Amino acid sequence: MKAIIVDDEKHVREGLMLLAEWDKFGIETIFEAADGEVAMKIISEHNPEIIFTDMNMPRCDGIDLLKWIHSSDFHSKTIVVSGYDDFKYTKNAITYGSFDYILKPINPNELNETLSRAVVEWQEQNKKRLSVLENDKVIWDHLFSSALNNGNLSKRLVEQLESEFGVQISNRPCMIAILPMKILISSKYEGDAERAFTSVLLKCNDILKKNGIAFRNINKEEEIVLFLWEKATVKKVIRTVSQSIGCPIEIGEQHTSFIHAYESASSKLKNFNLLENGMQVVNSLSPVYLLDYSEEIKWAIQSGSMEQMNEILNRIFKTFEKNNYFPYEQISIWESQFAILKDHWLKEYELKKRDLLYRGVHYWKENGSFSFCKFKEEKKKEFDHLIKMVSGCKFQKEKNSVQMIEEFIRKNYQKDIKLQDIADRFFLSREYISRKFKQEYNETITDYLMKIRIEKSKELLKNPYLKIYEISDSVGYQNDKYFIKVFKKREGITPSEFRNTLKTN
Numbered sequence: 001m002k003a004i005i006v007d008d009e010k011h012v013r014e015g016l017m018l019l020a021e022w023d024k025f026g027i028e029t030i031f032e033a034a035d036g037e038v039a040m041k042i043i044s045e046h047n048p049e050i051i052f053t054d055m056n057m058p059r060c061d062g063i064d065l066l067k068w069i070h071s072s073d074f075h076s077k078t079i080v081v082s083g084y085d086d087f088k089y090t091k092n093a094i095t096y097g098s099f100d101y102i103l104k105p106i107n108p109n110e111l112n113e114t115l116s117r118a119v120v121e122w123q124e125q126n127k128k129r130l131s132v133l134e135n136d137k138v139i140w141d142h143l144f145s146s147a148l149n150n151g152n153l154s155k156r157l158v159e160q161l162e163s164e165f166g167v168q169i170s171n172r173p174c175m176i177a178i179l180p181m182k183i184l185i186s187s188k189y190e191g192d193a194e195r196a197f198t199s200v201l202l203k204c205n206d207i208l209k210k211n212g213i214a215f216r217n218i219n220k221e222e223e224i225v226l227f228l229w230e231k232a233t234v235k236k237v238i239r240t241v242s243q244s245i246g247c248p249i250e251i252g253e254q255h256t257s258f259i260h261a262y263e264s265a266s267s268k269l270k271n272f273n274l275l276e277n278g279m280q281v282v283n284s285l286s287p288v289y290l291l292d293y294s295e296e297i298k299w300a301i302q303s304g305s306m307e308q309m310n311e312i313l314n315r316i317f318k319t320f321e322k323n324n325y326f327p328y329e330q331i332s333i334w335e336s337q338f339a340i341l342k343d344h345w346l347k348e349y350e351l352k353k354r355d356l357l358y359r360g361v362h363y364w365k366e367n368g369s370f371s372f373c374k375f376k377e378e379k380k381k382e383f384d385h386l387i388k389m390v391s392g393c394k395f396q397k398e399k400n401s402v403q404m405i406e407e408f409i410r411k412n413y414q415k416d417i418k419l420q421d422i423a424d425r426f427f428l429s430r431e432y433i434s435r436k437f438k439q440e441y442n443e444t445i446t447d448y449l450m451k452i453r454i455e456k457s458k459e460l461l462k463n464p465y466l467k468i469y470e471i472s473d474s475v476g477y478q479n480d481k482y483f484i485k486v487f488k489k490r491e492g493i494t495p496s497e498f499r500n501t502l503k504t505n
Contacts, residue, residue: 001119002048004031006039006065007081008057012104016052016081019108025119036060040068048076049122050115055082070097075125077118081106144227145218151259165210167229176261177226177238177251178269179204179214183331184247185222186361193222200224200245207240225262247364250328270329274370275320285323287330288316290337301345304391309383317376326372338382345390358385401426402440405433409445413452414476419445453477454490461499468495 003022005013013032022030031048033039037060043051051069055062062080069078078097083104099121100114143157153161153169161169181196189196197216204214204226212228226241228234231254242249250272252265290297293312300308320326342357360378363371405422422445423430437445453475460471472483487495 001025001027001050002029002031002046003027003050003052004033004039004042004046004048005052006033006036006057006062007052007054008034009054010034012054012081015106016111019106019111020115021112024112025115027119036062036065036068039065043069043074043076047074050118051076051078052081053078055080066098075122077122079114079118140213141216141218144213144215144225147258148217148219148225148262151257153258161213165213167210169229171256172229173231173254173256174258174261175228175231175234175251175254176258176265177228177234177241177249178262178265179224179226179241179245179247179249180269180328181222181224181247182335183361183364184245186359197224203244204241207244208237211237225265227258270327272328273325274328274330275324275326275372285325287327287333288319290316290334290341294341297341301387301390304387306384306387309387310380313376313380313383320372326370334379338379342386345386357389358382401428402433402436405437405445406441406448409449410452413449413456414474416476417449449476450486450490454487457483457487457495458491458498461495462502464499471495 003020005016007013007016017030020027022028027050029046029048031042031046033042035057036053039051039053040060042048053062053065062082066078066080069076077099080098080101081104082101099118102110102114143154143160147153147157158169161167179200181193181200184200185191185193185196189199201214201216201224204224208214208226208228211230211233212226214224214226217223217225226238226249228237228251230237234251238249238251250265250269252261252263252268255261255264293316296312297309300306300312320330358381360382363374363378365371405426408422408425409417419430419433423433426433434445437443437448441448443451457471457475460466460474468484469480472478472480475483477483477486484494487493487498491498493501
């Protein structure tokens, strides 16, 4: 909260600064003014919640200040502090909405008790005001968004605007400005869209005052629209809003049609060149699409090579630099297509923790202008992080896949297992399986299957009542002669000879 002390005597202002328990009541900023005229400027700029004012001051006294506050759209609590116990001042203090009246010399207890009541009352009233504002905001949002769908302002909306703002709207030329919120939400509000919209709309409407109204376009995910009807003040108002918000705003051409004014602003924003000293009107150049490079990107990601990825990205960035053109719509095109590529690779390697991926959105300067250098850095970081996550998971997945294949072979050794069956089961190519299995187990799948079958047959040969052909069939060889041949090749002796060695031992 903020407060202001208005008094022509410096020692009185200093006394109030010392006696009031500002921190206790959540007041962080205290302004000072020596007369009503200076106070009006400070109040207009900073809108303090609490105003202490003397009554008898030069140039502009307390009565004039109270009248001005009373007639203005301020919700401050005014406390009169005066050494003049005069009915004239008391009457004016009451008439023009003073919260209370304190006489000099100031009693600290009385001062802080009055300040406490003023703060509590302001907070209670402010909650009600915010509730009403929130309800009004939702109504305005729906009415205006509906008008954008229907193509024109409804009769009801026109009547409400004219009643609310005291201006003639029907058939009056208007202008539309569009404030894109996506980057703002990510970079300044940590992804909290509701907080961003509430804060920005309040700022916009506070700046617009009677010159227009800002609303949330519920037809689009992240967009605020400024409807302006005072052409003379449009540029100044938009400049103030842009500086206050720290985000680019694009204004369309003036139109008597609401929807045409919006379409003009939307088209200008879409084609607005974000590069400094870049071309402002471009008809022949098109945005760059990441999906056109998807094949090259695929190989870079699969190889885990950021050097290869940087080479691809640098070629894309050089296209923008060569053309000296980076339209605003390029940001949304890049983001949406990167999301498609990212989702593909995350699904491919079953990565579920998508929120852990780096989000490169910090490419706006403090004054709201675009930084192409930062954009390039941020986008490289995004791909770098994606490649690292995919590479780590790829290695793990490859290892897990080979282990699962080995487990499958061990459990199904007695069946007629073909390499194509394994490939179909694990959605991998036969060549890939053969290569990775040999790397992991130092044997081909055929040799590994043979080894397992022979090991199992040696266990069965310990049972003297089992016939050789029965053992052969049990371990997956339907032809017992072929089984004998394979057994001798691997062990150097026939199954019968192996059984005889068990007897002698």
